[in-house]
Amino acid sequence: MKKPVLAAGAATALAAPIGYFIWRYYPRPGPVGNYAVPEPAKAVDLSRYMGRWYEQYRYDASFEEGLEAVTADYSLNRDGSVRVVNQGRKRGPNGKLRKSVGKAKIEDKATNAKLKVSFFGPFYGNYWVLDHGDNYEWSIVGEPSGRYLWVLTRNAKPGAVLLGELEARVRALGYNWSMIHFTRH
Numbered sequence: 001m002k003k004p005v006l007a008a009g010a011a012t013a014l015a016a017p018i019g020y021f022i023w024r025y026y027p028r029p030g031p032v033g034n035y036a037v038p039e040p041a042k043a044v045d046l047s048r049y050m051g052r053w054y055e056q057y058r059y060d061a062s063f064e065e066g067l068e069a070v071t072a073d074y075s076l077n078r079d080g081s082v083r084v085v086n087q088g089r090k091r092g093p094n095g096k097l098r099k100s101v102g103k104a105k106i107e108d109k110a111t112n113a114k115l116k117v118s119f120f121g122p123f124y125g126n127y128w129v130l131d132h133g134d135n136y137e138w139s140i141v142g143e144p145s146g147r148y149l150w151v152l153t154r155n156a157k158p159g160a161v162l163l164g165e166l167e168a169r170v171r172a173l174g175y176n177w178s179m180i181h182f183t184r185h
Helices: 002-025 160-172
Strands: 051-059 067-076 082-090 097-106 114-120 123-132 138-142 149-153 180-182
Touching: 051 160, 082 114, 138 160, 149 160
Parallel strands: none
Antiparallel strands: 051 067, 051 149, 051 180, 067 082, 082 097, 097 114, 114 123, 123 138, 138 149
């Protein structure tokens, strides 16, 4: 009689931390903010896309909950994949730093605008560069479900004119502006 009770207790003791880890760290999709995500507008020159980007706007996602001062650093790996380093600060621009390192692989080699990104081992998500500035001074990133959106710039605090143009472009792409989180830097 004791063996089944011990086995059940051991299984519970093992399952509880695994369940918590999945609940805490596995991305949970948010609401759909665009039911007709367009195809990327133009090709991406990967060498020009590399470097530091500052998040200006986003749709909130479980894996970015409470983060401000968010940046993304991209660099090319020797195998043609992209190293991704995302970081942000909890509860404000001066909060505790949280960092994630991942890898992206090119899905659409004709345009380089569709990538698959992984921060969790074998699990990859879509990363589409929907549009970008001619000089790679801004980028709008989404994916086919319409649940995720990021608006990135090369400057942490770009001018009001550029931010207004980006808002207009995001709206033109069909995104629900009322779901936007404004990232503080």
